[in-house]
Amino acid sequence: MDQLSKFVLDKGIVIDEDILKVDSFLNHQVDMEFMNLVVDKFYQEYKDKKIDKIITLEVSGIAPATLLANKLNVPLVIVKKQKSLILKDNVYSSNVKSFTKNKVYEIFIDKNYLLENENILILDDFLANGQAALGLVDLCKQANANVVSIGIVIEKTFQKGGNLLKEQGFDVFSAIKIASLKNNKITLLDGE
C-alpha cells in the first residue's frame, strides 16, 4: 500500500455510508505531507500534457491546485461561488446542484481568465456526483476552452460522478479512489 492510501485510511473518518470526514488533512486543516503526496501524483500524471491553466472551485480545491500550478508553472484561476463588487459583469456563470448540501448555487469566472482554445486542467477536492466538475466544464464550454483533464483528490467511485464524466468523454484522474464507506470502514478501490 502506498503512503497516500495509508494516510487516508489512518486519518479519514467515516461519517456515514456516503461521507468521509477529511477535516484534519484536506478541507479544514491542510496537511502538507498529504498535499505533497497528492501533488506529486498529479505532477507525474500531468507533467507531459499541454496544460495552459488550472481552474478550481473555491474553497477546498485551492490548496492542491496552488501547489500543482506552482510545479507545472502555469496560472491558477479560482472559480468563485459569489459575485462581488469587483466580480459582477463580464463573467461566465453556471448553476451547480449539490446533492451533498441539497442546494443549487451559481459559480462565476471572469471572462478575461478563461480564453478560447486555452488548455484547461480542472482540479477539485472531491468527486461525488460530478455536479461541481460539470459546472466547471460548462464554464470552459462557454469560453470555447479545451478541458484536458479533470483531476480529483478523492473520488468516491461508488457515487456516479466519475462514470458520468467519463461517459461524456472527459479524462478523469483521481489521486485516491474510495470504493466504499460501508460498515464504518474505508475501502479503497482494488489495485489502487
Ligand code: G4P
Ligand atoms: P459533486 O460536485 O461531485 O456533485 O458533489 P456534491 O455536490 O455532492 O458535493 C459538494 C460539496 O460536498 C463539495 O464541497 C465537496 O467537497 C463536498 N463533499 C462531497 N463528498 C464529500 C465527502 O465525502 N466528504 C467531505 N468532507 N466533503 C464532501 P464544497 O461545498 O464545494 O466545499 P468547499 O470546497 O467549499 O470546502
